[in-house]
Amino acid sequence: MALQQAQKLKDRIQNEIVDLEDRIRGQKNVYSLIKIRCSISSLNSILTRLKKIENILKIPNYDIVFIGKIGVGKTTAICHLFNLILGKESLVSKNWKTAQKVEEALSTGSGRTTIGEVIIQPSKTDCSYLAIEPYSNDEVKEFIIETCHYFWHKVHPSQSDSVPEVPPAELLRAIRNITNLRESRVERKTVDQAIELVKDHASLNEFVEAILNRANLASRGKTELKAPLKFKTVEEEKRWLRDNFASLNLGKLTDYSLPKKILVYVSSNLLDFKHYPRLKSIIDTRGMDDARDRKDLEEYIRGRDNTICILAEQFVTAPTNVSGLMKKYLTQESRDIDSKLALLVFPRKGEAEDIVGLDGKVQSRAEGIEVRSDQIVDSFARDNIKFIPQNILFYDALRFYDEEHALKLSYSEEDVESERRNVLENISHLIEMREATLSQEVESYEIIFEQIKAGGVLSKEEEDLVTDLKKKIEQHRTLNFLSNFQNEYITRLKSYHVMVFRAINNRFGTYELRGKDIYHDASDVTEMLLKERLAKDKENIVGAIDLVEQHASETSGLKPVMQILHEQVDEYFEDLVIGLSKEVAGVVEKSLSPQCYSNEFWAYTQNRWGRGSGYRDDLLSCYKAQLEDSNNFLTGSVQNAWEKEFMKKILAFFSAH
Ligand SMILES: Nc1nc2c(ncn2[C@@H]2O[C@H](COP(=O)(O)OP(=O)(O)OP(=O)(O)O)[C@@H](O)[C@H]2O)c(=O)[nH]1
Ligand SMILES: [Mg+2]
Numbered sequence: 001m002a003l004q005q006a007q008k009l010k011d012r013i014q015n016e017i018v019d020l021e022d023r024i025r026g027q028k029n030v031y032s033l034i035k036i037r038c039s040i041s042s043l044n045s046i047l048t049r050l051k052k053i054e055n056i057l058k059i060p061n062y063d064i065v066f067i068g069k070i071g072v073g074k075t076t077a078i079c080h081l082f083n084l085i086l087g088k089e090s091l092v093s094k095n096w097k098t099a100q101k102v103e104e105a106l107s108t109g110s111g112r113t114t115i116g117e118v119i120i121q122p123s124k125t126d127c128s129y130l131a132i133e134p135y136s137n138d139e140v141k142e143f144i145i146e147t148c149h150y151f152w153h154k155v156h157p158s159q160s161d162s163v164p165e166v167p168p169a170e171l172l173r174a175i176r177n178i179t180n181l182r183e184s185r186v187e188r189k190t191v192d193q194a195i196e197l198v199k200d201h202a203s204l205n206e207f208v209e210a211i212l213n214r215a216n217l218a219s220r221g222k223t224e225l226k227a228p229l230k231f232k233t234v235e236e237e238k239r240w241l242r243d244n245f246a247s248l249n250l251g252k253l254t255d256y257s258l259p260k261k262i263l264v265y266v267s268s269n270l271l272d273f274k275h276y277p278r279l280k281s282i283i284d285t286r287g288m289d290d291a292r293d294r295k296d297l298e299e300y301i302r303g304r305d306n307t308i309c310i311l312a313e314q315f316v317t318a319p320t321n322v323s324g325l326m327k328k329y330l331t332q333e334s335r336d337i338d339s340k341l342a343l344l345v346f347p348r349k350g351e352a353e354d355i356v357g358l359d360g361k362v363q364s365r366a367e368g369i370e371v372r373s374d375q376i377v378d379s380f381a382r383d384n385i386k387f388i389p390q391n392i393l394f395y396d397a398l399r400f401y402d403e404e405h406a407l408k409l410s411y412s413e414e415d416v417e418s419e420r421r422n423v424l425e426n427i428s429h430l431i432e433m434r435e436a437t438l439s440q441e442v443e444s445y446e447i448i449f450e451q452i453k454a455g456g457v458l459s460k461e462e463e464d465l466v467t468d469l470k471k472k473i474e475q476h477r478t479l480n481f482l483s484n485f486q487n488e489y490i491t492r493l494k495s496y497h498v499m500v501f502r503a504i505n506n507r508f509g510t511y512e513l514r515g516k517d518i519y520h521d522a523s524d525v526t527e528m529l530l531k532e533r534l535a536k537d538k539e540n541i542v543g544a545i546d547l548v549e550q551h552a553s554e555t556s557g558l559k560p561v562m563q564i565l566h567e568q569v570d571e572y573f574e575d576l577v578i579g580l581s582k583e584v585a586g587v588v589e590k591s592l593s594p595q596c597y598s599n600e601f602w603a604y605t606q607n608r609w610g611r612g613s614g615y616r617d618d619l620l621s622c623y624k625a626q627l628e629d630s631n632n633f634l635t636g637s638v639q640n641a642w643e644k645e646f647m648k649k650i651l652a653f654f655s656a657h
Helices: 002-024 031-057 074-081 137-155 169-178 193-199 204-215 234-250 295-303 320-329 365-382 413-454 460-474 485-494 498-506 518-551 558-591 600-607 615-626 628-652
Strands: 062-068 085-092 097-104 117-122 129-134 183-186 189-192 259-266 279-284 307-314 341-346 392-394
Touching: 002 031, 002 413, 031 413, 031 460, 031 558, 062 074, 062 295, 062 320, 074 097, 074 279, 074 413, 085 234, 129 234, 137 169, 137 193, 137 204, 137 498, 169 234, 189 193, 193 204, 234 259, 295 307, 295 320, 307 320, 307 413, 320 341, 320 365, 320 518, 341 365, 341 413, 365 392, 392 413, 413 558, 460 518, 460 558, 460 628, 485 518, 485 615, 485 628, 498 600, 498 615, 518 558, 518 628, 558 628, 600 615, 615 628
Parallel strands: 062 279, 062 307, 117 259, 307 341, 341 392
Antiparallel strands: 085 097, 117 279, 129 259, 183 189
């Protein structure tokens, strides 16, 4: 319906534009025609927006992407929501009754469990199976070296000038399995084979060599994992999935390398996607180490229209851990992101009941959730985050289970089912709401279109208002922008642990295994910098436009035109900032190219390791020198882009195209 409505409106607008253009043809210099010119511009803006709306409304199904800090409970929530759980008979000793213990089909734990991104999608056969997208051998090799430094330092602390960071547990665990360097208990003492092996080698290089041989990366080329026989029961299929997922996640299978992504192809016996027609896949992203943005998250949140992003956070901390991401993406200028983003809060046992409201401790769980929800909305408002308050959801996957994960006696399967259905309905409701909002937007454009069409001529006062507005906007042509990108960027690079920084340099700027990408950092730093420094000029322009809108008459059609112009300025601003940030990232990449050893810069940064103290500072000054161009580029191009991509486009609004 909305789609047809949008298409019809587009046709009508196109015809109107042709008519209006005919009316002003050959009269370019007549100033009083400014109203028609602005109307044409507004209609063109609406047309572009309608095309975008059409594209979103045509999206048949969505990827549901779970994003959140390590260990918040993403995998647990996914498994319970989509019924990827197994029941195990077990004896509960208290009342000597057998009770079903539940267990998630995908590995969960107390944080640092899921090794990489997990994508759950329909199986292409009638059986469930698994596949991995592994890291490249070079990438794994780099991490093995990083791990070797860590082991070596434990035995020879005096030999290195910096303390290696403990590698992330989920990766370290997998590398221990891949290289068969496990910890075992011998006579009540833990024996770490990695440490034993360090002691057997005379130098770090020899140790690294030995570990790489043990990993035998060349023989780990398999990517698909299927069960040898057809499953007899659904439980058997789930068990196979649980065990083999766990093995891949732990790096325990000899023919498989370290997974960057684990692809879980579920048969309709386990999860029938036909019951979820708007769902294409479920994505469990790798837990966030810190509040820093990552390239993969940017792609899901801003890069694609066909994702619903569920930012997961625990009840007590919400929204602290995800508010950094929200601040970056849910700006007041952003469009179509708020409608695809929800906050899923996990109240664990008793947390919601324990909250303090206006009259002291709340009376019930529902009241606690309401109080927390209000607090979250307030914090978004404080941070100027454009968030839809209705998009806060609450879910405690283990609410009805006891410590042993057995269903509590006072609850039934129906309680579990109704809770999960409720959340799932709310998630699919997000898609409906997104489409409903767009449909309302189409309707509002219909009204605006009619107003513009019916609008009479401008009064003398209105003409003056528009002339003044143009002048006011023109005053913002020159920015006096001096870039401090170089320093900000160096500060960002400085925040990396020295061992990670070493690996980043060895990988010419990106270290996927640890989710690091200095080129993405460059765009992130630039984006923050530009938003902060240019916001004021943009706000002044928007303020001046709003003022004209307020003073315009109800009948002339100037009001809706100003409304559209305001939207346009926001959009141009967002595009300008994002575009420039990407350009700067490109310039940084170019300044550091070619990304290979023949480049003196990389040869130096890679060889500098192990040659005396001051490694990081030395490298950072090399970066600083190399980034001179990027800094100058930004200083030079901001003014240029501001004029071309922003001012010129705004001013073009007042003249015929
Ligand atoms: N009570 C309660 N505990 C939960 C809930 N969700 C998760 N947990 C517990 O929190 C821990 C972490 O859960 P996971 O699902 O493994 O967390 P994750 O976000 O997938 O973690 P990573 O994969 O390491 O990023 C586990 O011990 C879960 O049992 C919940 O809704 N309620
Ligand atoms: Mg997980």
